[in-house]
Amino acid sequence: PLLCQVLKNCYGDTEAPTQYSEKTLRTFPGHHTIHMHHPSIHHPIIHLSESGTLEGEEFVLFYKALTQRDDVLGVFQAFSQDGKKLTLLELVDFLQQEQLEGENTQEFAMELIARYEPSESGEARARHVLSLDGFLLYLCSPEGAIFNPAHGPLCQDMTQPLCHYFISSSHNTYLLEDQLLGQSSVEGYIRALKRGCRCLEVDCWDGPGGEPVVYHGHTFTSKIPFKDVLSTLGQYAFQASDYPIILSLENHCGPEQQHLMAQHLKGILGERLLTAPLDARDPTQLPSPEVGDGLGGCRWEEQLSAHGPSSRPSWCSRCRRLWPSALPPGSDLLGPLQKSQAKELSDCIVYCHSVPFRGFQPALAHRRPYETASLPEAKARKLIKEAGNEFVRHTARQLTRIYPSGLRTDSSNYDPQEMWNVGCQLVALNVQTAGVEMDLCDGLFRQNARCGYVLKPAFLRDAGTAFDPNNPRSRAGGGPCSLAIQVISGQQLPKVAGSKASAIVDPLVRVEIHGVPTDQARQETQAIDNNGFNPHWGETLRFKVHVPELALVRFVVEDYDKASRNDFVGQFTLPFASIKSGYRHVHLLSKDGTAIPPSSLFIHVQITELPYPE
Secondary structure, eight states, rough: HHHHHHHHHHHSSSSSOSSSSHHHHTTTTOOOOOOOTSSGGGOOGGGGGGTSSTTTHHHHHHHHHHOOOHHHHHHHHHHOOOSSOOOHHHHHHHHTTTTTOSSSSHHHHHHHHHHHEEEEEEEETTTEEEEEEHHHHHSGGGGGGGGGGGGGGSOOOOSSSSOOOEEEESTTTTBBBOSSOOOOHHHHHHHHHTTTEEEEEEEEOGGGGGGOOOOOOTOOOEEEHHHHHHHHHHHHTTSSSSSSSEEEEEEEEOOHHHHHHHHHHHHHGGGGBBBBBBSSSOOSOOOOTTSSSSSSSSSEOOOOOOOOOOSSOOOOOOSOEEEOOOOOOTSSSSSSOSSSSOHHTTTTSSSSSSSOOOHHHHHHHHHHTEEEEEEEEEHHHHHHHHOOHHHHHHHHHSOOEEOOOTTTTTTOOSSSHHHHTTOOOOOEOOOTSOOOOHHHHHHHTTTTGSSSSSEEEETTOOOOOOOTTTBBBGGGSOOEOOOOEEEEEEOOOOOOTTTTTTTTOOOOEEEESSSGGOOOEEOOOOOOOOSSOEEEEEEEEEEEEGGGGGOOEEEEEEEEEEEEEEEEEEEEEGGGGBBBOEEEEEEOOOOOEEHHHHHHHHHHEEEOOOOOOO
16 A cells, blocks of 8 residues: 555556656665665675566565564564564554543454555455555554644634634735736635635735725735625635635725725625624623634735724624734834725624724723734734733734734745734734744644634633733743654655756754743754655654643754755654654655655654743
8 A cells, every 4th residue: 555655646647657767766765865885785685687677566575674663663572572563452552551541442353454464365454464565554644643643633722802813814815926026816815725725815906997805015026806806805815714714904095996996896706795784782792613604704904094884883693704804003004095984895894893902901992802903023923022911912802913023025934933922813824825824823723623713722712811921931821831752763765856957965854943932942953864765863852831722733844054054854743742652753844835755764752741940
């Protein structure tokens, strides 16, 4: 089964060859380079064919020799009495002692044998034993991965107020490149929606022929029709997630085109747009993600005066909707906005009424949960440093949006982690720009069915919380955790993009902890020379994590270069709370977040809860 998967990765839909020459073997499988001096190549089968090629069973034997996993064999033999198989009881011992699997371990072990034991006769499965090949298949499977498979499907309470969730958010969603010259395209919305974003941005300006257009105003970015954006939303909004979308509209249009905007919103989105209140009474708290059926309302990003046209919000009734709102003065807008707003447009504002941020105390005095403040990254950092606990209490009651500095014309991103540390829900990023910031975003929202909503920790949902990210001991609950990660080996690491055909990576592994300031840390292994196929490190990296509920762990593989900056090879990021203990594989992702099978790391994880010193 492993060979079939590798051949599929190498040749795709093209039929794999029946003969393999030495030249082919040097670059097998596909995106790797193997020295013919590699120990696994020195095998008698290489000389069996008079033609100088490997055929049929010769190639199968060659592949097994090449991919022999001594690291996995050692673990297998440590629990196998005869070294050839794991009995049901031996597998149960491994799952309990090393993998720390919980209840019903014997039933789980029987499921693993039924699923991964590859023996064709079925005798091993009938006897409830697992061969070495089956053991390796299990360790390479989702059940053997570092990410807890129980956190993959929808697994969180989705009935709490909207402000109790982190919400996947995009900045200037229509842009595919930079903020000054880049292309605007509906493809930006498609990509963001497929990635799970639930808060999208639309900047509307007067366009030719009376039709509003979307682009980054007062720049040389290209323009797309507003109605095309809405048609795209109608088609793709709920393919990746059924939960509500908050549509942020920056309205720079005059009265006539505002009328058209309102008509397009209602005509194109129809019943998926939230336009009517769920309850005639003023709400005392925000609705939940479960409340909202269709394109859950628009969030109007429009500069409104304090006595703007939308004085009271209204609510939606189930998920799958788009929800409306409005941005205050001092937002990330270029140029003046229209001072008047068409009534048809203001009638679409039924959710997330944006207001100027005048301080935590005025917001507390007003206590209007439907009001949303938008802050530039620099102001948010200043508030985090000066009033961390007040910030946390504010976001426990109301939505807060953070957006990139206007100086980030290259569409770079700020660190979202420091914003999540104080509970900010709408941390808007330039989704088109790959890098550590988007790795963190993808890592956080990997859980809970990738629905774009992640329930915040309890201490970020309590309006009376004492938590301050600058003082981790203010966190209610247990003490810190010790995290020990033994980086054992790597498997089939890809070559660096654009490198020479003969190039071979010198891989090192770095493990990063992203969380509250005290938890920020990184450690790395030594580099292994000229081996991207099966490098072995055997190094243990140790960390102390004070606020595990907020921590993200990022694994990075780089190609070491002593003369210049290391090159990126692959990464994987996940929440600390989603880590599985024991022997695990880390399945690596490319720079843009896509899978690069079968590239992986083999590691051992040990997590220990520590008491706080008296």
